[in-house]
């Protein structure tokens with residue numbers, strides 16, 4: 307009970323002493339936590355802000371979270387529920403070695419241009435009826451564009 311009263315009384319005491327004295331502003335301390343080896347946040351943000359292509363790729367990398375449950379994109383990475391997507395832009399559909407594709411995708415005759423990828427990611431089953439990619443579609447055109455830019459950027463590096 308005593309504690310409770312003090313807790314209530316103290317702030318009002320402070321309020322009284324502060325009244326009219328115009329105290330100097332408290333120093334504000336900012337602690338930036340980052341992983342060892344990671345680029346300092348400010349520098350990374352600044353360079354991305356100055357480079358629209360880098361911004362798009364960064365957005366695409368974030369949006370690739372929609373795909374990462376099933377797809378890897380790094381060179382030589384194992385396929386998951388979906389095939390590895392390294393270097394997919396410009397290749398024929400259904401060609402990743404060792405992946406078990408649907409007959410529908412194998413027979414689609416698609417070459418994965420950015421525009422074909424855009425259609426497939428927007429709605430796989432509309433683009434390729436019978437495809438076994440049953441999730442991961444992205445409705446927003448800008449996000450699709452970013453994901454495609456990201457996939458291309460991985461292969462370009």
Ligand code: HEC
Pocket residue numbers: 370372373374375376377387388389391394398399400401402406407408409410411412418423426427436437438439440441442443444453
């Ligand atoms: C639920 C798992 C899943 C998710 C999530 C998913 N995919 Fe797929 N994806 C697949 C499967 C399975 C296939 C193979 C489809 C087939 O054989 O019909 C595939 C095929 C593909 C292909 C054709 C590859 C080739 O070798 O021809 C592309 C391109 C692709 N996915 C891109 C994406 C992108 C980009 C995303 C995220 C926006 C995504 N996928 C999300 C499962 C997924």
